Every structure is written in C-alpha cells, then in structure tokens.
Amino acid sequence: MGKTVTIKLPDIGEGVVEGEVIEWLKQVGDSLKQDEPVVVVMTDKATVELPAPYPGRLAKQYHKPGEMAHRDQPIYDIEVADVQKTETETQAPAKTQESKPKIELPSAAVPKQVPSSTTGAQATPPVRQLAKELGMDINAITGTGKDGRVTEHDVVKFHAKTTAKSSSSSTRAAPEITTSTPVLHMEDDEEQPLTGMRNIVAEKMVESKYIVPHYSFFDTLDATRLVQLRTNIKREAVKQGINVSYMPFFIKALSEALKKYPAVNGSVDLETNKLIIHKHHNIGIATKTPLGLMVFVLKNVQSLKLVEIIRMYDAMKKKATENKLDRGDLLDSTITISNFGTLGGQWATPIINYPEIAILGIARIQKQPVVVQDEVVIRERLNLSWSFDHRVIDGDGAAEFSNYFIHLIENPAQLLN
Numbered sequence: 001m002g003k004t005v006t007i008k009l010p011d012i013g014e015g016v017v018e019g020e021v022i023e024w025l026k027q028v029g030d031s032l033k034q035d036e037p038v039v040v041v042m043t044d045k046a047t048v049e050l051p052a053p054y055p056g057r058l059a060k061q062y063h064k065p066g067e068m069a070h071r072d073q074p075i076y077d078i079e080v081a082d083v084q085k086t087e088t089e090t091q092a093p094a095k096t097q098e099s100k101p102k103i104e105l106p107s108a109a110v111p112k113q114v115p116s117s118t119t120g121a122q123a124t125p126p127v128r129q130l131a132k133e134l135g136m137d138i139n140a141i142t143g144t145g146k147d148g149r150v151t152e153h154d155v156v157k158f159h160a161k162t163t164a165k166s167s168s169s170s171t172r173a174a175p176e177i178t179t180s181t182p183v184l185h186m187e188d189d190e191e192q193p194l195t196g197m198r199n200i201v202a203e204k205m206v207e208s209k210y211i212v213p214h215y216s217f218f219d220t221l222d223a224t225r226l227v228q229l230r231t232n233i234k235r236e237a238v239k240q241g242i243n244v245s246y247m248p249f250f251i252k253a254l255s256e257a258l259k260k261y262p263a264v265n266g267s268v269d270l271e272t273n274k275l276i277i278h279k280h281h282n283i284g285i286a287t288k289t290p291l292g293l294m295v296f297v298l299k300n301v302q303s304l305k306l307v308e309i310i311r312m313y314d315a316m317k318k319k320a321t322e323n324k325l326d327r328g329d330l331l332d333s334t335i336t337i338s339n340f341g342t343l344g345g346q347w348a349t350p351i352i353n354y355p356e357i358a359i360l361g362i363a364r365i366q367k368q369p370v371v372v373q374d375e376v377v378i379r380e381r382l383n384l385s386w387s388f389d390h391r392v393i394d395g396d397g398a399a400e401f402s403n404y405f406i407h408l409i410e411n412p413a414q415l416l417n
Contacts, residue, residue: 004059005078009041009069012048018070018125019043021063022196022291030058032078039076041069042196043125047291056080066195068124123150124199130207133355134159135271152203156210197292208354211270213390216349217398221406223365223382229412237310243317247285248310250337250362252415253408255281255301258335261401265334267355268391275392284333284353285313290323295353297333306415337362348385357392360405361385382409 009019019041026038037049038058060077062069069075121138123131127150131138134155141158143150194202208214226249234244258265258281266277281302284295296316301309319325336353341364350361363383370379384406388398408414 003080005054005056005080006074007038007050007053007076007078008073009071009075010050011071012043016043016071016125018068018122019048020124020195020199021065021067021069021075022047023065024061025049026052026058028058028061032056032058041075042200042291050075052078054078054080066193121150122148124203127152127155127203130203131155133207133270134211152206156206197289197294201293204354205351208352212352212354212357214349214352214387215390215395215398217386217388217395217402218347219384219386219402219406221382221384222370222410223380226382226409226412227365227380233310242311242314244310245313245317246365247337247339248306248313249409249412249415250339250360251283251285251298251301251309251313252304252306253405253412254283254335254337254360255304256408256415257401257405259302260404261397263392263397264358264388264401266357266392267334268357268389278334280334282332282334284336284356285316286336286338286353287317287320289320289325294320294325294330295333295336296320296325296329297331299332305417335359341365346383350385350387352387352389357389359387361387 012019020043022040022042024039026032026036032038032052032055034053034055035051038052039050039061041048041050056078058076059079062074062076121141121143123138123143128138130152131141131150136155136159138150138155141150141154144154145151226246230244230246230249237244262277262279263275265281266275268274269276279302280300282297282299283301284297286293286295296319298304298309298312298316304312316325316329319329333353333356335356336359338348338350338359339362340348340350341362344364346363348361348363350359352359361384363385365380365382367378368381369376370381371377372379384402386398386402393401
C-alpha cells in the first residue's frame with residue numbers, strides 16, 4: 001500500500017450539504033474492493049451507501065455513528081497500492097518527507113451530480129427542512145447548539161419572533177418560546193444519543209405538534225364482513241405468492257372517503273394562508289424498518305383498484321423490510337395511516353405527519369361481545385384513532401368523514417369496484 005487517499009462526502013444532490021453517519025459497513029484495517037459500500041449516510045432526502053472509489057484498505061474514519069459529515073469534507077481514508085495521477089494531485093504542494101503522503105482526491109462518485117452551493121449555517125437536514133417549511137432563512141438564525149449549530153429550538157423561537165412582529169390584527173401571533181427547563185442529570189444516568197431515523201422522527205414530531213392544533217377523534221366498527229372478504233381473497237392470492245393483509249382495504253376505503261370529503265386530503269400553506277387540496281391520493285404507511293420508523297407512500301391511489309393496491313402494498317412492504325426503499329418511495333404523502341394494532345393497544349393519539357392535516361391510527365381486529373337486535377353476539381371489532389388539524393377540520397367534519405370510512409369497511413364489497 002503506497003498512498004493514502006482521502007474520500008470526501010460527495011454532492012448527493014437536491015441541495016444536500018451534510019448527512020449523518022449511520023453505520024460503518026467497514027472498519028479500519030478492512031480490505032476494500034472497488035465500488036464496495038463503506039459507510040451508510042442519512043440525509044433528510046435519503047439514506048445512501050457510499051462506495052469505495054478504489055480498492056485498498058480502510059485507513060481512517062473521520063466520523064463516529066451519529067456525527068454529521070459535511071459535503072466536500074473528509075469522511076474516510078483509503079490506503080491504495082497505486083492511484084493514477086489526478087488534477088487534484090497535480091496541483092497539490094510538493095511531497096513532504098512522510099513515507100505515505102496524503103493526497104486529497106475528488107469526492108466518491110455518485111449516480112447524479114449537481115452544482116455545489118455554499119454551506120451557510122450549520123444545521124442537521126431535519127432542522128433545515130423545518131426552516132424551509134416555515135419560510136425562514138436559516139442563515140439568519142443564530143445557532144445555540146454545539147459549535148454554533150442551529151437547532152430545532154432555534155428555528156421555532158426565531159419563527160415565533162418573526163410571526164409576532166409581522167402579525168396583523170386578523171392573525172394571532174405565535175407565542176414567545178422561552179428557554180427549555182434544564183434536564184435532570186444524575187450520576188448513574190446512561191446517555192443514548194438520538195441519531196439516525198430516531199432523530200429525524202423526533203424533529204418532525206416537534207415540528208408537527210408546534211404548528212398543527214391537533215385533536216383526536218375515536219370510533220369503533222364491525223369488521224366481521226371485512227375479515228370474511230379478506231379470507232376469501234387471500235386464498236387466491238397465496239397461489240400467486242402475494243400476501244394479503246388488511247392494510248390494502250384500509251387504504252382503498254380511505255381513498256374513497258377522500259373522494260367524498262376532499263378537504264381532508266390537503267395541506268395548509270402558511271405563507272399564503274390557503275388550504276391546498278390535493279387531487280392525488282398519496283397515502284403514507286408508517287412502517288417499522290431496520291433503520292427505524294419510516295413512512296413509505298403509495299402514489300395515486302385514487303385511480304387504483306383494490307387488487308392493484310394489494311400488489312403495490314405487498315411489494316412496498318417487502319422493500320421496507322429488506323431496507324430497499326428508494327428516496328421516491330418516501331416522498332409526497334398527502335395523508336398517513338399508522339397501524340399500531342400489530343403490537344397491541346386499543347387507542348392512540350397519533351401525531352399528524354406534517355404538512356398533512358389528518359392521520360389514521362388502526363388498532364387490532366379482535367373478537368368482542370356486542371349487542372345486536374337485543375342479543376349478545378361475538379363480532380370482529382376494530383378501533384379507529386384519528387387526529388385532525390383543527391384549522392381545517394372541525395368535529396362534525398371529522399365525524400362525517402369517519403362515519404363514511406366505517407360504512408365502507410363494514411360493507412367491504414363496495415371496495416371491490
């Protein structure tokens with residue numbers, strides 16, 4: 001091994017200037033083949049595996065898991081036997097007396113390259129996204145985090161001050177955000193950093209709860225006919241290697257309900273103070289994956305038949321389980337379903353996947369005694385937990401929407417059309 005090559009975080013595109021190191025697939029001293037994945041980096045746009053541009057040996061890791069790597073800055077070193085002369089090497093200063101001179105080469109190749117932009121303020125991708133969605137210039141925000149990093153709290157506080165200054169008589173000012181209460185620390189505490197997907201979820205939940213005036217609506221339904229219909233369909237689907245869960249029926253029913261109550265499939269534009277009603281039903285499904293909770297999206301459900309939804313959902317679920325979701329699989333949802341019933345529980349108060357205005361939490365279908373025509377019988381029952389944005393959906397609207405969804409699930413033959 002003759003030379004040490006420094007590999008920098010490449011320009012991944014879409015304006016990404018930094019990413020969180022999630023996992024090192026290779027350790028210092030490990031041999032590397034050309035194009036072999038070395039490290040997993042997560043941005044607010046996607047999770048990517050960065051490959052080795054040259055064969056050799058991993059000589060150094062510049063970041064630990066959970067730390068931020070910045071575009072065009074070193075992320076790891078490779079010891080290589082020989083490297084062809086590059087423009088960067090040609091322009092480098094004369095060699096020193098070191099036995100293994102270090103040469104900084106261009107960033108590792110990625111499928112798509114876009115022009116670089118200036119880095120500006122230091123902040124994690126979720127914080128940048130929050131500032132963008134609130135219409136805030138992140139470079140104008142003073143960071144209070146480590147090394148001057150802009151935190152989510154900094155963005156929220158800056159937004160509150162800005163809103164208060166610019167509010168008119170018809171718009172109530174956002175409350176002033178004060179310094180948070182200090183966290184209790186004791187000598188036997190164990191510290192676990194919020195990294196990876198867990199950190200992104202945390203940022204998104206704080207953003208949603210701050211912006212959206214949530215309220216929840218609960219209801220229950222008779223799923224006996226749904227259970228019977230799914231059993232009949234499943235027999236044929238198994239022969240084709242397709243797993244049929246209840247989720248496609250919920251997705252189809254939700255889309256049909258959105259056709260009748262389109263305002264639920266919307267977003268509030270804070271900049272223009274307008275409700276944007278989406279014609280496309282892009283339904284997000286909150287799912288546990290090897291990297292944590294993710295929301296993959298089934299696009300244009302409004303134009304799909306139930307059998308198409310069954311196939312699409314089964315394929316997407318497999319991709320999520322195998323950690324093969326693409327960036328496009330996670331974008332542009334207009335409403336979300338969270339199926340917590342697989343783990344148990346009766347009710348929940350799900351947090352809206354901002355900037356959506358509604359989310360459905362589904363419990364487990366269970367046999368329960370109920371009164372039917374003055375007789376106690378055993379029926380399959382299902383509990384629903386909705387959360388709505390009260391700026392758009394009032395209580396009566398929530399009840400009407402939920403009632404129609406229930407009607408469809410209790411009469412699932414209508415979903416076959």
